[in-house]
Amino acid sequence: MNGRLYEACFVDRGKAMRRVVVWLKRLRNDERGNVLVLSALGLLLLLGMGGGALDLSRIYLVKTRMQQGCDAGVLAYRKSMQGTNVLPTTYPTALAYFNANFSPGRYGSMNTQFPQPTVDANVVVHGTATTTVPMALMQIFGFKQITLGSTCDAQLQLPNTDVMFVLDTTGSMTDTNPGDSDNKITGLRNAVLNFYNTLEQAKISGTQVRYGFVPYSNTVNVGLLLKREWIVNNWTYQSRQFDRQQQDQTGTQGNTVTTSSAWTPAITPTTTTSYGDPENCSAPANTAATTNSSSTPWNPSASAVPRSRTNYRTYEGDTYSAIVNSSGQCVITKNSYPSTQQSQTQTVSNNPNAGQPTYTTRNYFWYKPVSYDVSAFKGAATSGLMAGASNVSMANVNAPSGSNATGSDQKVSWVAASACIEERKTLRPGETGTAWDMDVDSTPDTSKPETQWAPFLPALLFARQVTNYTATPPTGFNTADVNTTAGYTQLSSYPYNRAACPSPARKLQSKEAGLTSSALQSYLNALLTRGDTYHDIGFLWGLRLISKEGLFGSENTSAPDGSSIARNIIFMTDGDTESHIQDYDAYGLSALDRRRTDPSSLPSDSDQNSIVEDRLTRYCTIAKNKKGITVWVIAFGTDLTPLLKTCASQGRAFQANNSQQLNDTFAEIAAKIAQLRLTK
Structure with a gap:
């Protein structure tokens, strides 16, 4: 009970006592007093003092419980808001919490009121509560009741926080969930922006909140975030090299x-x-x-x-x-x-040319693994990061041009929009050594190419000896070198599915460092939806970008004020694992490279799906158990499978069947990250 309540109560008791004192003075001056009157007066004094104490105790109890109800009400009000928006259910929810803590009529109180709280520009919820308490014994002295009031405020407040979004941006994100008017990628854009605005509103002065993004499909677009020495100078691709050109007589006209x-x-x-x-x-x-x-x-x-x-x-x-x-x-x-x-x-x-010979010009190619110099993509940026390059010539890939007796070059670009990577060395089942791709934190050793990453270059890849590439699965893959005139499928022919490169990832950045609401909106609007669903590569790079021990540890160790950082990964997907052996992914052309499967046999889609899911589970475990990162998982328009539940931290897995539920889920995550607190 605060000072004002004590003051009010003692003022009222003081008035009563003064009246009694005045009356006693009159009695003292009246020598006609008697013992009975004096005894009654003594009893009256004792009754006034005891009754006041009893009523004061009840007032204190009512005031305390009403304050608890007010606090519970504003906390529930803020928690049930959707970001910064008040919903139709917000006030009824808050009122229910108030009543649960201070029900109408409790301790004899009357006319209890908890009006709808207000929300100010800083998204602080302000609440008030009032009630009337009838006096018990003090009514003898003319004091029938007292009105009590309480005030209460609630606000989301953030500690230093990092949030890494690992977002499934595969082709199925162009689909529309039942009941929605917009497709899934539109719903995702809106939900992420609302999440950002909620955390920014909840941010305490002096704290740092940063947001990072890893869109994923077949692989990830992180190339221009890497240092030059982390990328190989040479890499082998399932490619082709021009062999010879010859004219053969094929008959007569x-x-x-x-x-x-x-x-x-x-x-x-x-x-x-x-x-x-x-x-x-x-x-x-x-x-x-x-x-x-x-x-x-x-x-x-x-x-x-x-x-x-x-x-x-x-x-x-x-x-x-x-x-x-x-x-x-x-x-x-x-x-x-x-x-x-x-x-x-x-x-x-x-036919005027009857009898003349007919000739066919044939171009012969060797289809085989070919090592290419990819150092031109490194550039010379003063930052020391990869710079990318356009129209880099890769020799002898195509047929001769004009009178050129050798093959012509393939022009290849690896720039921001397509700076995807192939992972560093991994291990097949039964192999020994180091699976560098599964090492989250180690920095590449320039003397060991197996520890480095390589550019993702679909224009250099050819599906050797496959005649029907769109079949599921296609047949005819041949790991042996093939010399032929056949023109096998070039993977750059499938930029939106079989050789998809998603939108660029972003390192962690705060609003103050440049990730404003408008900058975020532009980034989200530019997210591409393409390719298949390789969960493991997305989560791996989300983990690498947020880790305080790894490649970007110097940027992630602590906040500018030197204090610790609460780290979160929000992993959102709209479907099950979806890999295909004819995909060009982070491990090459799987049907031919077989970097994660038995090299002696053609893998199946099921084989690859199992590998992807096993590795996702391992990365989630590393995030939760070794790095203390809270992992939030959202299944959007798909079932929350055991795989996804296992990935999430305890109580941090959600299923959202439509865009509204997705928005609500992001709002709930924001509220839990922000730590709801009473501020008054």
Whole structure:
């Protein structure tokens, strides 16, 4: 009970006692007093003193419990807000907490009020509570009741805090959850920005709050965050080298030439588009077909030259095509052809070049692992970091140009938008040594390339001896060197799925250092959605970027004031592990490189998925148990699987089925990170 309450109570008792004293003085001056009157007066004095003490004790109890109710109410009010926004359920929740601590009528109180709290510009919640307490014994002296009041404030307050977002930005993030009007990546952008604003509002003067980001899919885009000496000078890719060009006589020209006109009338199809699974984008089988084919007799005869005839057919049905676009969406185009009778003219005429030889120019390539000098991507930035480069020539990859007798160069770029990496040396099952890729903290040794990282360069990769690359899985991968004229798939043909490079990662940065709300909004808006789901590589680099012992330890050890930092990883995914052996990922072209699987056999997608999930679990354990990092996991539009629950710290796993739930989840995480406190 505060001083004002004591003062009020003692003032009221003082008034009563003064009245009694005045009355006693009058009695003293009246010599007609008697013993009975004096005894009654003594009893009255004792009653006044005892009754005042009893009522004062009850007032103290009521005041204390009402203050507890007020405190509970404002804490519940702030906690149930969504970031900085008051929801329709916020006040009812706060009122319920108030009533649970100080129910109406408690200790005989009356007219208890806990009006809706207010929120000021600093997002401090201000609450008040009032009640009326009727007097018990003090009513004898004319004091029937007293009105009590309490004030209470609550605010989110942050210690020094680092938050690393590890975000699944695979192609499926272009999908829309049931009930949502916007796709998942839009919901993610909004939720992260609201989270940022909540923490910034809760930040105490003098504290540091930093935010970092690792978008992931097949690999991660961290290349320009690394020092030059951490990247290899040479790296081997599943590539090709031009061998030779030769002309071969393949026959002689015939005596006649056959030509055919276009089918008429032309058919204009009805075109519609739909969307498929971006991580397994394939088109339905075509149903378009020709029926009722027939031809007129040759005119003037079947052996005359020249001669002609008319062909007829009925054509109808649907054709399909599928492509992953630059936004990461799987766009399926359907062309529907109505049933149409068509005709064409076919003509056979004399060939003026009859008997002359025909030649075919063939370019022969060796498809094999090839070592390339990649040092040109290092640059010479004064910061000592990788600089990247555009149109770097990689020799002898393509066919000759003009009269050049050797192969022409492949132009390769490795810049901010595509500065993804291949991981350093790992171990296959049964191998011994050091799995450097699973070493979170060690700095590369320039004398040991196995400890360094390499540029991710899809333009240098070719799927050796695969004829149907879009099949699931494709067949024909050959680890042996192949000399052929065949033009196998170049991985740069699949920049949005099979060889996807996500948006650049960001190191931890505070608002004061440049990560303002507008800068964050621009970054989030630029996030690309593409590729498949390799959880392990995303979490690994989130861990590397936040670790106080590792590659960036000098930036992460302590806050500017020298105090400690509370570290958090928020790991969000919208789906299960999704890897494919024809993907170019952080470990090369898996079907050929086999860096994490048995080199003697073609791995399966299932083999790779198991490896990815096992390593994710290991990295989560390192974060929680060895580094003291709180790991928050969000399953967005997907089930919260045992894998994800195991990854999270205790009580820190969430499932959000739509964008509103995602926003609510980020708000809850922000409140728990910020540490809700009473400020009055």
